[in-house]
Amino acid sequence: MTSAELAKPGRKQRVRTLWISDVHLGTRDCQAEHLAAFLKRYQTDRVYLVGDIIDGWRLRSGVYWPQAHTNVIRRLLTMSKRGTEVIYVTGNHDEFLRRYSSLMLGNIQLVDEAEHRTADGRRLLVVHGDQFDVITRYHRWLAFLGDSAYELTLTLNRWLNHWRQRYGYGYWSLSAYLKHRVKTAVNFISDFEQAIAHECVRRGFDGVVCGHIHHAEIRRVGEVEYLNCGDWVESCTALIEHLDGSIELYRLAEAQARTKLPAELEVA
Template identity: 40%
Template sequence: MKKRPVELVVLSDVHLGTYGCHAKELVKYLKSIIPKEVVLNGDIIDIWQFSKRYWPKSHMKVVKIIMQWVAEGIPVHYVAGNHDEMLRKFLGFKLGSFSIVNKVVLEINGSKAWMFHGDVFDVTMQHSKWIARLGATGYDMLILLNSAINYCSKKMGKGPVSMSKKIKSSVKSAIKFINDFEQIAADIAIENGYDYVVCGHIHQPEMREIATSKGSVMYLNSRDWIENLTSLEYNNGAWRLYHYMEDVMIINDDENIMEPMEIPDKNQLFQNLVREFQFLTSAGNE
């Protein structure tokens, strides 16, 4: 199958390491494209669920493909989310073309795209609008406030706050949360002069213009690889939502991956990833 070039790919909410992750399908998708730049917009590896010790070969295959891109010099920005928040300890880490960040701003054909996961709104939704008015410092304040609340919650033995559990209580509350989430993301983006705001987290794909009295912004959400199997692609001056289930050629392409494969603990997983990257890097330099 011929691979197609894509200028920018945005993936989020893959949740590798969980039973719900459609890693085999994601492998097919990743093998069908040649990206120039990649943004992993949070919750790629589900560290929350690692106690289950579930790590099939298809999940490792996803990681290997991404690491191969890094070894080839393709920029890969890993934006930390709530399920992989442990990576926030390594913010600013860079290895070749790979970096770990809280948010990323990319220049795309003269326009500015602001990308972040979105979990910072979970415990601060009602206060986010006035924080947005603070401009460039508003988002950083949200991160600090969200982290402080989650820290206190953990100390009280309640674990991190997860808005996804709350909004599942009713359709009405879910719709309200999604609308509030999108509006607040747009408010902050407009305050900071961004042309695009790209999120994940709420597992709700979207591409729409949001306008306020202060301006407008294109809001985009890449959704997930649990239920929807979608990504965002930017090519030839336009965004599009990619839907795996509509890609007949890829669906019919056989991908033989043996299952399952278990990894004893987190440390061994990370050691395996580092070794794999070192191997790919050395092979690429030969």
């Protein structure tokens, strides 16, 4: 039984670890309401914020910060106050925080990378992943250009789904479709996975938890267990470590489908 099935409204599910990344607070496409609701369902020992939680790039050009974004911060602070360890791993969109790496504020720690030991003994590198993105690392102007193009795609996606909803169609992500269909995007994801897996082998890790490319996945890449948190802009995904050390990929769309299914069967 998955966590989505176990987590009942008003009852927190006990888990060992949560990983979330690429929330992009400060942008219009951030799914903050869904994230706050997700965090509220769990009682956990540790939360890893795997980079790009606050979008410093977007905030430079203008402040967009609705109450829902504040609610996410409040939820994390409440969890910290109640004993949850919060490890904030910096990313490229919140790189302004890297000057404060190794800062500790109570149960909140700011780092550039972390090591996580699962309940069953696996040693995982936790890193945002921009260090393994050639465009971000060596061609910064192209990264900003790509970010602008991505924002345009998300804007088109908002309008597309507005009209799809009006005509009775379900949600569909244009940006996710392009990632899976455009050859250069598919090759980029593969190159990223191979690069980060190679680093894990070199440093003796059993696996890696990362974000950055907004493509949630759990799979083996050679000798390495590759786990990507995904994002809270398009897909609304996270990684959950259960008490036995097993790790689940949570997808909001799948969780919603499972909770909706019993009601539909009852009506039928």
